[in-house]
Amino acid sequence: MSCVGKYLLLKLNQVLAEASSSHRLEREVRLRAEDPEVESLLSLRPEVRIDSVQVLAGRVLWEGQLVLKLDYVACCPGKPVYTARVSLPLAEVVEVAEARPGMAASVAAEVKEISLRPEKTCSRKLYLTALVTAQVKLTALKELEVLVEPPPGLKVTTKKLKVENVVSSARAQCFLAREERLPIDKPSLREVVSTLASCKNVRAEVKRGGVMVCGEVEFRVLYAADDASPVYEVRFTLPWEHFVTIEGVVPGLEIRALADKVTVKAKAKPKGRIPTRELELEALVDFQVMVGKVIEAEVVTGVEGETEVTKLRVWLEQVVGEKEKEELIRREVVPTVDPPVEEILAAEPMLAVVRETDILDGMVLVKGEGLVRVIYTAKGTGKVHALDVDLPFSLALPLPSAKPEHQISAQAEPVYARAKLAEKGKVAVEVLMAVKVKVTERVQEEVVTCVRLPAAKGRLLKYTISPGDTLYRLAQRFSTTVEAIMAANPGIDPYNLQVGQVIFIPCRF
Incomplete structure (x- = not known):
């Protein structure tokens, strides 16, 4: 028996799971050589920046920076007030049992506690203790049909919802390759030991016929030099952009882009004999684009009477x-x-x-x-x-x-x-x-996703044809068949229904 009534198809980012974590930092911080030494600290403004989020099986890996903006009295003639900025890398794995590759994840992080103390008066060395908390939310795009107009004669309860409905979505990849040269303060490269990368500053802009997505891939290359020194690190940032064709995209819609995976490779560029100062960098960025529109709908949350009702409890971003x-x-x-x-x-x-x-x-x-x-x-x-x-x-x-x-x-x-x-x-x-x-x-919210009516009791419902009505749609709406409607209306032409025409429909209540 089919569902009766009028339904609205929603494409929503459903919240699948949430998890939180705490990360305590205790480390030494040094100001740059060009920053004057600290006599006394006046104020400290911490900020957590999320650079990349990657969903793995059973866990979420996020990377970012703890940015410290500090005002202090400098050890200079006249003791001027000076402002400095220090960035510290952050990386943490958060256990989320429901996590699977391909899911979308967002991370909101903040500093709960922080202390920064100079080693001594007139020093560039400071000691940091901080507690960073992170809230991870996993989402997945799901389709949901909800009842918005019940069959005539049923008493229902409704609720007005205002949600972002995903109009369209697409997945794409962007490949980028570039040659880079080691900075002059780094020794020549003999062998690449490992390559790490993160995707940051991902953003999207509506263009004609689709969406332009761009961002940056930051490479962290560890390499062995041609000497007895330990492994060196060098960083490069490669900008990227990719056009995704999506029909029906117009300015004013909500556009979101998420880079959920980046695969990278770095190798020494052969030029004569090793060691070399040139690298070949490659990256493949997997990303998703979602185009949404905020809509308001009055959805049915409960039905009274002799009916078979299917409900679904869902998490919504109202x-x-x-x-x-x-x-x-x-x-x-x-x-x-x-x-x-x-x-x-x-x-x-x-x-x-x-x-x-x-x-x-x-x-x-x-x-x-x-x-x-x-x-x-x-x-x-x-x-x-x-x-x-x-x-x-x-x-x-x-x-x-x-x-x-x-x-x-x-x-x-x-x-x-x-x-x-x-x-x-x-x-x-x-x-x-x-x-x-x-x-x-x-x-x-608990929403009604299907209503089925009991078996027919032989009554006929008088119905006035409205624009867009067909016998097939009316049969679906009232849980009957086209044949039954035609039997109740001898001589009716199913292909020439007139607006205002009155017909009889076999009724189940």
Whole structure:
């Protein structure tokens, strides 16, 4: 017996499992040689950045960085206040029994406790203790048919849901290869010992006929040099982009890209005899693109009466609210070029990365950085130079329904940029940053996925034909057959139903 009523097909990212972990760090931290020594620490601002997430069988591996921004009184004449930044690598395996390769995973990490103490007065060496917690969430794309319009005569309970429905999805691969040369401060290479990599800064943009996905693969190559020294490490970052054809993609839809696997290889480039200073790098990035649209639907959660009802309990990311905001960000920088800048030729917005989000009661905070490339000529030489400028931004977006316990996703995009000469050889750079946030609440709902009516009792239901009705659709809706409807309506033409025409349908209640 088929299901009766009207159903809505949803494609949702179902939450399959969650797990949390804690990672305690105790280590020595050193400032750069160009940073002045620390006399006393004034403030410390920690931030966890997630670079890559990989789902393995039974576990999730995530890698990132703990970024420390510290303000301190420097051991310099006049004791100026100085700001420094230190990045420490993070990597952790979180056990999740339900994890399987191919699943999507997200990681939210934060610093719960932290302490940073200078070794002594006027020192660049500090001791760090920190507790980093991570929340891992596994999701998978699933199709679900839910009842939105029951058969006539049934009493039901409903609930309005606002969820992101996946309109389309696709998986793709991107292959990249490049030759790189060892930095001058590294010894020549005799043999590659191992190669590790992570994919970071993955982002997607709607283009005509599909989605352009881009990101960066960071290589960590361990190699043996032609001496008795231990193994050396060298890092390279390779940008990549790939166009994925997806029908029906238009601006305004939610676009998400996830790189869930990266396979890499590095080898010495033969050039004469070994050792060499050149490497051949290759990477294959497996990624998924999902295109979604937020929809509202009144779904049936309960049915009363003599019916056979099938229900399913599902976890849903209920959309609490969305907000967009644009803000002009400005910064002045001094190009490291001699002679100084003569003329600004162009300013091009490159990318924007959201680094941190937070939710207060009725307010969403978003912090990140935009990157602008400034092209200019040097005075007296006519030579063209390029300057990449980071522009930190911090935006507050009012969202009355937002609560601290909700989840948040945020996207940032540089709309346009400009640059001009300022005083004392500085370059003033501006970028218009567009930020979009979506706040969701994870809820568990029981929805009706099928209603079957009992056997017919011989009654006939008088029904008025509506636009789009066919005997086949009416038979499905009322759990009967086309033949039974035709038998109840002698002389009816099944291929020429008229809107407003009244027919009889065998009824099961």
